[in-house]
């Protein structure tokens with residue numbers, strides 16, 4: 543099943559603390575965002591990429607597309623002040639057919655196999671996300687004191703891509719905007735409308751490069 547993918551890459555990378563958009567940090571002679579884009583460029587099931595960027599970085603991205611032969615870019619869309627707004631802007635460029643994926647530009651280690659597993663599930667249920675079982679014990683803390691230890695067997699660490707029937711995720715964004723609701727992922731916007739979101743087992747290597755330590759892990763993953 544073919545799919546389109548919206549890739550939000552318009553963040554500032556504050557937690558990476560390198561003074562620039564972390565998407566441009568080089569790993570093995572290519573920027574992080576190129577590693578991510580190449581996964582979809584090289585996947586025959588991907589019919590088009592909608593990339594969401596900071597407008598001030600348009601020329602930088604354009605040069606990267608030329609240098610690395612990224613040809614599946616269907617649209618380049620300006621991001622917003624929050625990830626949710628960036629994704630919403632990207633979704634406006636999506637064809638209302640098939641399945642749409644939303645995938646963080648900061649997650650370069652996604653595999654074709656997991657994308658295909660996810661798309662298959664979204665075809666069945668309308669909405670699905672990759673996730674992995676939590677390995678640490680998770681506690682709810684208030685004012686530096688533990689108020690609850692959450693039952694670990696029910697906890698999953700959610701990743702991207704997340705996959706949807708386009709109209710479902712677009713309607714959920716509209717509702718969230720109307721309610722002034724800000725979520726940290728797109729699946730939560732669907733959950734809050736009462737519709738089900740399925741879980742598809744991801745890989746622990748599908749990390750989001752967020753803080754400097756993640757670059758050490760990324761180098762190990764690439765070495766593997």
Ligand SMILES: Nc1ccn([C@@H]2O[C@H](COP(=O)(O)OP(=O)(O)OP(=O)(O)O)[C@@H](O)[C@H]2O)c(=O)n1
Pocket residue numbers: 549550551552553554555556557558564594621622623624625626628629646647648649750751752
């Ligand atoms: N306003 C925003 C915020 C985030 N993103 C994108 O959403 C993905 C996940 O966000 P995150 O890892 O938090 O990236 P940043 O927002 O850049 O990081 P930080 O919060 O540390 O500034 C990234 O590919 C990021 O570029 C975006 O397109 N628009």
Ligand SMILES: C[C@](O)(CO)[C@H](O)COP(=O)(O)O
Pocket residue numbers: 625646699700701702726727728750
């Ligand atoms: C969407 C996400 O990657 C799922 O884990 C995560 O919520 C993004 O969070 P961020 O703070 O915007 O990176």
